[in-house]
Amino acid sequence: MSVKIGIPKTLSYYVYYPLWKKFFTELGAEVVVSDNTSRPIIDAGVKETVNDACVPIKLFHGHSLDLKDKADYFFIPRLVSVDGEHIYCPKFLGLPDMVKNTLKDLPEILAPRIDLRKGKLELIKVVYKIGSVLTKNPLKIYSAFKKAKAYFKRFNSLLSEGHTAVEAIDVLEGNEERKDFDSQEQERDLKIAVLGYPYIIYDPYVSVNMIQKLRDLNVEVVTADMLTDEELTAQSHKLFKEPFWTFSDQVVKAGYHYYQEGEIDGLIHVTAFGCGPDFMVGKLLNLGAEVEDDISFITLTIDEHTGEAGIVTRLEAFIDMLRLRRKRA
Numbered sequence: 001m002s003v004k005i006g007i008p009k010t011l012s013y014y015v016y017y018p019l020w021k022k023f024f025t026e027l028g029a030e031v032v033v034s035d036n037t038s039r040p041i042i043d044a045g046v047k048e049t050v051n052d053a054c055v056p057i058k059l060f061h062g063h064s065l066d067l068k069d070k071a072d073y074f075f076i077p078r079l080v081s082v083d084g085e086h087i088y089c090p091k092f093l094g095l096p097d098m099v100k101n102t103l104k105d106l107p108e109i110l111a112p113r114i115d116l117r118k119g120k121l122e123l124i125k126v127v128y129k130i131g132s133v134l135t136k137n138p139l140k141i142y143s144a145f146k147k148a149k150a151y152f153k154r155f156n157s158l159l160s161e162g163h164t165a166v167e168a169i170d171v172l173e174g175n176e177e178r179k180d181f182d183s184q185e186q187e188r189d190l191k192i193a194v195l196g197y198p199y200i201i202y203d204p205y206v207s208v209n210m211i212q213k214l215r216d217l218n219v220e221v222v223t224a225d226m227l228t229d230e231e232l233t234a235q236s237h238k239l240f241k242e243p244f245w246t247f248s249d250q251v252v253k254a255g256y257h258y259y260q261e262g263e264i265d266g267l268i269h270v271t272a273f274g275c276g277p278d279f280m281v282g283k284l285l286n287l288g289a290e291v292e293d294d295i296s297f298i299t300l301t302i303d304e305h306t307g308e309a310g311i312v313t314r315l316e317a318f319i320d321m322l323r324l325r326r327k328r329a
């Protein structure tokens with residue numbers, strides 16, 4: 001029977017799941033994930049986590065509980081830096097310790113420290129360390145990682161075409177057809193940037209399926225993932241100091257890119273209650289919007305009690321306001 005590696009379906013799942021899934025399965029393991037986010041998963045996480053943790057961290061605990069009896073190992077990498085420059089939010093750094101010290105009876109946690117500020121060799125060392133749980137053959141590990149990188153590249157191409165992370169995973173796994181967003185572009189009368197951390201905007205439950213709801217309202221949606229690294233880096237000069245944290249940096253630069261491009265009608269910043277870095281991100285996006293007369297900006301804050309009706313009402317009001325303004329203009 002193959003070893004089962006458990007990956008909670010939240011946080012870095014929405015960024016790196018295809019990479020790790022391909023890597024582990026190539027090495028003969030079975031990858032299992034927790035169920036989709038649901039009210040019981042959120043409630044279980046809230047019950048176990050300290051009050052002042054942000055919603056995504058509470059959710060991670062809920063997903064870990066859901067998964068704990070289904071896996072032989074948990075894979076919770078200690079993500080520090082993958083671009084050698086920016087750092088993940090401190091909650092990511094302490095995630096394996098938080099989970100281990102909060103929840104009981106968990107399987108063994110594989111928590112490799114991923115800090116590529118130490119140079120290119122570090123990646124090889126980390127990959128070997130992770131793979132050696134399943135085999136001591138370095139060639140096999142190298143070959144599995146090479147295939148995983150190619151698979152991950154396909155995932156990122158799907159994101160850049162406009163698929164959400166969930167859709168992209170479904171396309172890769174053969175559960176969904178690839179969408180042709182270019183053909184739908186002409187039919188949509190508004191274009192809106194939805195910016196926020198991947199585990200907030202792509203989790204259908206947490207985000208109340210916001211991206212699909214906007215598409216259903218005939219809106220073209222753009223995200224940070226649809227931009228290249230070069231397009232994001234080109235915004236650096238507008239910042240007195242770049243945001244320190246990886247996802248915060250991406251969100252701010254994506255916002256500035258879309259403001260500069262001038263082709264969006266509005267920008268929605270989706271944030272989680274209790275997120276420290278987002279106080280600064282929200283402010284920077286808001287300041288950017290203030291200098292753009294014709295781009296509207298709203299912040300939607302998600303917390304553990306967020307109901308679908310409240311978010312949908314605000315979304316619809318925002319869209320109605322944009323259409324009315326366009327009509328008047």
Ligand code: SF4
Pocket residue numbers: 054055056057089090091092197247272274275276277278
């Ligand atoms: S960036 Fe914000 S939402 Fe994400 S883990 Fe850190 S504090 Fe929580």
